[in-house]
Amino acid sequence: MVVFGGAKGGGGLVCDDLYMLDARHGEDLAHWMTIPVLGNTPGRRYGHSMVYIKPHLVIFGGNQGSGPENDLWTLNTEVTPF
DSSP states (O other): OEEEOOBOGGGOBOOOOEEEEEOTTOGGGOEEEEEOOOSOOOOSOBSOEEEEETTEEEEEEEEOSSSEEEEEEEEETTTSOO
16 A cells, blocks of 8 residues: 555645555564655645556646645656665
8 A cells, every 4th residue: 555645634735755555574563664756746735546557556637735626646656765
């Protein structure tokens, strides 16, 4: 599972880090890890859509707190070091 962005209680935005739940060694040893991203990021946002279309993570839209976004971001997972 991969998670990017979101909102927290009180209306604040979380950071724009990308996280992956690493469950390769079983449920009992599963842990969250930060995935390093090279280059520009979509920035902090919530309400966006994210899909995986191998080998890309695609993020569309959302809100950065000042209004809706209508942008598209892709991350090539074969280039980004996991």
